[in-house]
Amino acid sequence: MLNLMTSVEAAHSDPAHNDPVQGDLAPTGIVVDHVGRSFGQVHAVRDASFIAQPGTVTGLIGPNGSGKTTLMLMLASLLKPDSGSIRISGCDPVTETAAVRSRLGWMPDVLGSWSSLSVRDTLIYTAQMYAIDKAAAATRAQELITLVDLPELADSPTRVLSRGQKQRLSLARALVHEPDVLLLDEPASGLDPVARASLRNLVRRLASEGKTLLVSSHVLSELDEMADGAVYISQGVTASAEALARSRASARPWRIRSSDVVALRAALVADGIEEAAIATDRTELIVALEGEAAASALLAHLVAAGVAISTFAPAVGDLEHAFIDLSSGETK
Amino acid sequence: MSAFFSGVGVIFSLELRQRVRSLSWYILLAVFVGLILMVTVLLSIAFLGFGEDGGGGIYSTIIYFVLLLGTLVAPALSGNAINGDRDAGTLAATQVTLITTWQLILGKFLAAWVTALAFLAAAVPFLIYATIVGSLGFGTILVSILVLAGELGIVAAVGVGLSGLMSRPLFSIVASYLIVAGLSVGTLIAFGLGGLAVQTTVTSTSSYGQEYNSNGVATSCTSSTTNEYPVPRFDLFWGALVANPYVILADAVPTTYDQYDQPTDLFGFIKLSVRSAQQAPETVTVYDECAPGSGLYEDRPTARETIESTTPGWAVGLVIQLVLAGGLLIGAHARTTTPAAKLSRGSRIA
Numbered sequence: 001m002l003n004l005m006t007s008v009e010a011a012h013s014d015p016a017h018n019d020p021v022q023g024d025l026a027p028t029g030i031v032v033d034h035v036g037r038s039f040g041q042v043h044a045v046r047d048a049s050f051i052a053q054p055g056t057v058t059g060l061i062g063p064n065g066s067g068k069t070t071l072m073l074m075l076a077s078l079l080k081p082d083s084g085s086i087r088i089s090g091c092d093p094v095t096e097t098a099a100v101r102s103r104l105g106w107m108p109d110v111l112g113s114w115s116s117l118s119v120r121d122t123l124i125y126t127a128q129m130y131a132i133d134k135a136a137a138a139t140r141a142q143e144l145i146t147l148v149d150l151p152e153l154a155d156s157p158t159r160v161l162s163r164g165q166k167q168r169l170s171l172a173r174a175l176v177h178e179p180d181v182l183l184l185d186e187p188a189s190g191l192d193p194v195a196r197a198s199l200r201n202l203v204r205r206l207a208s209e210g211k212t213l214l215v216s217s218h219v220l221s222e223l224d225e226m227a228d229g230a231v232y233i234s235q236g237v238t239a240s241a242e243a244l245a246r247s248r249a250s251a252r253p254w255r256i257r258s259s260d261v262v263a264l265r266a267a268l269v270a271d272g273i274e275e276a277a278i279a280t281d282r283t284e285l286i287v288a289l290e291g292e293a294a295a296s297a298l299l300a301h302l303v304a305a306g307v308a309i310s311t312f313a314p315a316v317g318d319l320e321h322a323f324i325d326l327s328s329g330e331t332k
Numbered sequence: 333m334s335a336f337f338s339g340v341g342v343i344f345s346l347e348l349r350q351r352v353r354s355l356s357w358y359i360l361l362a363v364f365v366g367l368i369l370m371v372t373v374l375l376s377i378a379f380l381g382f383g384e385d386g387g388g389g390i391y392s393t394i395i396y397f398v399l400l401l402g403t404l405v406a407p408a409l410s411g412n413a414i415n416g417d418r419d420a421g422t423l424a425a426t427q428v429t430l431i432t433t434w435q436l437i438l439g440k441f442l443a444a445w446v447t448a449l450a451f452l453a454a455a456v457p458f459l460i461y462a463t464i465v466g467s468l469g470f471g472t473i474l475v476s477i478l479v480l481a482g483e484l485g486i487v488a489a490v491g492v493g494l495s496g497l498m499s500r501p502l503f504s505i506v507a508s509y510l511i512v513a514g515l516s517v518g519t520l521i522a523f524g525l526g527g528l529a530v531q532t533t534v535t536s537t538s539s540y541g542q543e544y545n546s547n548g549v550a551t552s553c554t555s556s557t558t559n560e561y562p563v564p565r566f567d568l569f570w571g572a573l574v575a576n577p578y579v580i581l582a583d584a585v586p587t588t589y590d591q592y593d594q595p596t597d598l599f600g601f602i603k604l605s606v607r608s609a610q611q612a613p614e615t616v617t618v619y620d621e622c623a624p625g626s627g628l629y630e631d632r633p634t635a636r637e638t639i640e641s642t643t644p645g646w647a648v649g650l651v652i653q654l655v656l657a658g659g660l661l662i663g664a665h666a667r668t669t670t671p672a673a674k675l676s677r678g679s680r681i682a
Contacts, residue, residue, distance in 0.1 A: 039675060045484070076428050077673060078671060079671055079672050080671040080672060092670055097671065104428070106428045112422040112423075112424070113420075115350075116354065129429035129431045130429050131338070173425065174537065177429075320562055
């Protein structure tokens with residue numbers, strides 16, 4: 001079950017613990033504390049706070065232009081925050097840039113590659129940029145080519161790669177120095193279903209190895225499958241605890257399928273749901289329920305009433321529900 | 333320190349692999365060699381009639397032609413080094429690694445320089461041919477090649493610097509060409525106009541002989557007349573002149589003199605006029621034929637004495653160019669360094 005992380009979890013109310021590096025147990029993973037960044041008059045990120053723990057996959061979701069990429073660039077040590085602090089594996093990207101870069105892998109949303117270099121040489125050069133010697137770089141390149149499944153194209157120039165193949169090369173490049181923290185910006189876009197499945201497996205495996213992963217994506221159903229938690233950002237602000245709590249409690253559609261739709265509808269009405277509030281989608285009925293408890297209670301009633309239920313599930317994923325609910329909240 | 337240079341080496345090697353693998357680079361090199369071949373052949377035919385004295389002329393002209401083509405090619409090789417990578421989306425991928433901004437800039441600068449040096453290397457056979465035909469010294473060709481290599485380095489640094497300072501490759505390449513034009517032509521204009529704009533009045537007093545004795549010495553003279561006329565002050569602007577790559581080349585090459593201490597080749601004459609420009613005009617001149625000792629030729633300095641007594645202009649010019657190129661590279665570093673505090677308008681960091 002997914003849970004959305006809140007800024008309360010990241011905010012340090014006790015000033016003595018404000019600097020995570022000074023603690024005895026330096027926190028690893030990603031710690032973002034009230035980070036802001038503006039470009040002239042445009043406040044791309046106003047106030048972002050969250051924690052991503054090692055061994056977990058955290059989704060970063062938000063509408064277009066909400067500040068996801070700016071936040072990613074600040075985490076990737078490319079952009080300086082105007083305010084707040086960031087810790088990657090306990091190091092500050094602004095003051096300890098080299099330490100952060102040796103622990104951080106970044107897969108950008110822009111697919112740039114050295115067009116005349118082969119896939120293998122691209123990975124070897126990237127490894128050398130992390131001060132890995134040539135022999136070790138060649139070994140690592142071969143491992144990664146196998147890992148992202150590009151063996152037939154290993155010695156072709158990268159300009160012949162398709163979008164999905166470039167995406168896999170970009171992922172391999174982010175992994176070249178075995179980083180502890182991985183930032184993946186739209187990693188699944190352009191991938192075919194098989195590649196998506198293997199990406200999902202790879203992401204889960206990296207998390208199980210204790211790495212911290214932050215994945216931004218628009219494909220929420222996909223994040224639902226691979227992420228342990230998610231950070232929601234809108235208009236440069238990560239969602240507050242109250243907003244998330246409201247979202248969890250707010251009514252969301254549930255999909256109920258029965259071989260006997262008439263009996264199901266009658267049972268729903270008998271349970272106190274208004275006839276007009278029941279939507280029909282082919283052979284399924286959709287009703288709005290407030291929270292998990294209400295859903296459990298309704299299911300128990302339906303089963304007790306002897307209705308044959310074959311499907312009883314949320315009509316939209318957890319992330320999608322939060323996304324839509326919070327987005328509509330912002331526009332009000 | 334060795335870690336720093338191995339990082340520079342990675343960028344250098346990456347840049348070279350990308351450039352040298354492109355077909356257009358080889359085509360450019362072939363066109364370059366073809367042009368020099370044409371010029372050499374035509375000049376050899378043209379100077380054939382001048383007999384032995386033609387060699388210096390041929391040599392100087394060919395090496396100037398190599399400098400011209402080299403400074404025309406180098407901006408194209410370096411002017412999009414950094415912003416071109418940004419456009420291709422590979423700059424940020426390099427910047428998130430342990431490569432520092434200085435390693436990136438120096439690696440790209442060295443690669444652009446070495447790429448331009450390949451053009452010089454292709455021109456070396458023609459330079460050797462001209463030297464043999466012109467029977468010039470080993471020192472002359474060595475210094476010429478060194479200065480050519482240095483000038484290509486300056487242009488490469490200007491190109492890389494501007495490509496870091498400006499966000500659009502087209503603008504930075506054009507700006508590199510403008511700087512090359514400024515150094516090659518603009519310095520001459522600045523020198524000429526500057527010298528003419530600032531003028532000093534010279535007071536000249538002269539009295540001429542009316543009667544002469546048998547030895548040809550004046551015994552009575554006219555009353556002295558005083559003239560005032562303005563002269564341009566080129567000596568205040570010779571710094572602009574020596575920043576010119578063609579002047580640096582001519583000034584740096586060791587001069588050979590004939591029996592009258594006059595230079596023997598084109599470079600020598602350019603050097604003489606550049607060095608003479610350093611000397612301030614005398615603001616008061618007196619000419620009196622009846623004064624004792626007059627009538628004998630005044631002991632004017634020879635070309636050799638003028639050249640040997642003045643500041644080596646090539647060194648001053650090279651310092652000016654190095655400051656310009658270094659300043660642009662430092663500017664590029666400030667603009668490209670990450671984590672970035674400021675972004676130029678409309679530029680995307682990735």
